[in-house]
Each structure stands twice: as structure tokens, then as C-alpha cells.
Amino acid sequence: MKILCWNTDNAVWKHWNQVISRGVSLVRVDTLEEVRQILRAKPSEFEYCFFYLDKEFFAKHVEDVASVCAELPQQKVVVFPSQHSQSAALRLFSVGVNGQCAPYIGKEQLTLVLSVIESGEIWGGKAFIQQLIQQSALPVAQPNSALDELSERELSVAQCVSKGLSNKQIALELNITERTVKAHLTSIFKKTQTKDRLALALLVKPQSVVH
Template sequence: MKQSLIFVQDPNALKNWLEATDSQEVKVLYDLHELEKRFIAQSCILLVQLSEHATVHDIGHLVKHGFDVLVFSNLPSNEEGLALFKNGIKGYLNTFSTPDRIKQAMTTIMTGNVWLGQSIMTAMIQSVGSAVTVNDDWRTLLTEREFEVVKLVLESLPNRAIAERLNITERTVKSHLHNTFEKLNVKDRLALALKVKNWQSLSA
């Protein structure tokens, strides 16, 4: 279990954050100065409220030193989230999220994954482009139905909409995605979109 480091300005948010950590391995920080010299980055998960005392630049610096960073924003937006994820953060939440939601995000991050809200994931998939016509050599690894599912994922459609479009069940969509993730060696939809886009760029 990683040690939780908390840097937050709002006392009401602090209460929720402390409840979410639910661990003796938690330390409230009063600054982010030279954090890499005070803690072993790989052994910590850092919860940070975005503020004038913790800017996107500051957070990028912490990520470069190996910290897993979960960022909280008073007014979260897709644009802000995208900028932060490009800096390497592992998760993005509203400052006043419930303890349960924060705990879910932390658990996801500690298992090596990224915590994305649905709107942020949709925006990120759209940001890497949805065209699959540049070069689709990668599709030879997939069945025709798996390829059809991937095309709809790249259009940012959720599983239910994909199922309706292809006239199959959501369970079948999940099965196709599971197989696709394994074949292309990715963990989730965002990684799939990024890999396909990179593949197109390299092959074009």
C-alpha cells in the first residue's frame, strides 16, 4: 500500500480526503517544496488541490520525479483535465468529490491504471483523432466485428450505443473489447485510441 500525501487548501475537502484515504499511511502536506527529497516518489500517491500553490507546472515537476498524482479542481473542465493528463497525472476529480469516489480513483491508480471521468475520456479520444482511414494495417490482428467495435470506440460511443449500432448485446461488445485489448496489448479505451493513432502515424 502506497503512502497517501495530501495537499489541499479547503478544510471541508480535507475531511473527505482523509476519510477516503482510510489509512494510517497518510500525511498532510503544507507545501510541495522539494517533495522528491522528502519522500520516495514510487512509494507514494499524491492528492493535490489545483491552486496558486499547486499549479500545472508544479504538478508536472512532481510527475517527472515519479509521483503518482491525483489532481483535484474546484471547477474541473475537459480543457484543464486534458492539459493535466498531458503532464502525466494519474487522475482528475472535483475537489469536493465524495470519499467513495476518491477511494475508487485511488484504488484504480494504485493498480497501475488511470482514473478518467467519462467526459474527459471522450475528449481525449477525440483529441487523438477518430479517422481510421490513414492506415489500418493494425486491423489485420482483429476480426471484422472487433474492427467494427474499435471504429465506434474511436467515435467515442459508449458500449450501449455500440451494441445498438451493431445489433449485439453490451456483453458481446465487452467481450470484443477484451479480446481487442489483449491483441493490441492495451488496458483501456484511451490506450486503444492512442495506440491506433500512433500506429497510423508510424505507418503513414
């Protein structure tokens, strides 16, 4: 497996090479333009892209990653921010980033991160994703065209998700079983073309939550 890495920090780069699994090849580039050129020329060569978000240019790097995700939506992307930012995390997950990790992540945890992403999930931990949704709690948005296909019950489930409720809490709130909640969510994700709870929550909420 090959991973394309945009990383201008030598210490972090050295650490990544120490914790990456045997058989995985890291390819380092220094500029965003190099990332784009390589992925355009060889879109299937790199299974993942690792992006280190430098503190000095943090806000710009967040938007740079967002632009790559918009241009190459099928590319798996993991970001390694140099500072904690709830708004940046919301922004990055909303554009399709698959995972967010500490720059000096441990070897076993990095292996787990890639395994979780490979299974189709977002890495950040369920508690972290739940916290993102809850901390961005705002009144429900005006009707969104992507939500028009939902039934009344499905819309209720989607609104509960946007409030940060778990499946168990949604079941209690709507007086249905957890199994029914899961069935509704499967249908909702398909109809709204969202892949997880966070993406759905951001769809239901006003766009201002990702500023």
C-alpha cells in the same frame, strides 16, 4: 495507507485532512522534486499521490504531473485541478492519471473515488469520460503500429470507441451482441496494452487531441 500529497494551498490541505478516512495518513510536500525523491527512495510506501493543480501555475503543474506519471507508471495518481480544463483532463488521463476530483471533494465521495480506482477503473464518472472522448472527436488517425495486431472486427470496435459510442451503441452499429463487444474490448485492451476506453480512444485518434 499513506498518501503523498503535493499541495501548496493551506485551505485545500486543511480540507483534505478533514475528509480523509480514518487510518489514512497524508504526507505533505511543497515541491515536485521532493515528490520524486521520496518515490524514488520508497516506491512502495505510498499507495497514492494527490496533486493539487494551482491556478497560477496550472499549465506547468499539468506537465509536472505528466512527467511523474511517465517516470513512475505504476504509481496511482489523483489530481485536484483548481480550474476546469477539458484539454488538461485529456492530457492527464492520457498519461495515466487514475482520477480527477474537485479540490474540496466531500468525504463520502473521496472514499468512493479511492474505491473505484482500487478496482482498476478511472475516476471521473462514465459520463465525464464519455464526454471527453466525444468532445475530442476527430478523424481516425493513420494506422498505428499498436493497432496492427487487431482483427478487422476488433479495429471496427476500437474506432467506434474512439467516436464515444457505448457498448450498446457499438453492438447496434456492428450488428453484434453487447457480450461480443465486451469480448472484443477485452482482447483489444490486451493487444494494444491500453487499460480503458479513454486510453484506447487516444490511441486511435491523432496525438493532437491531447494538446
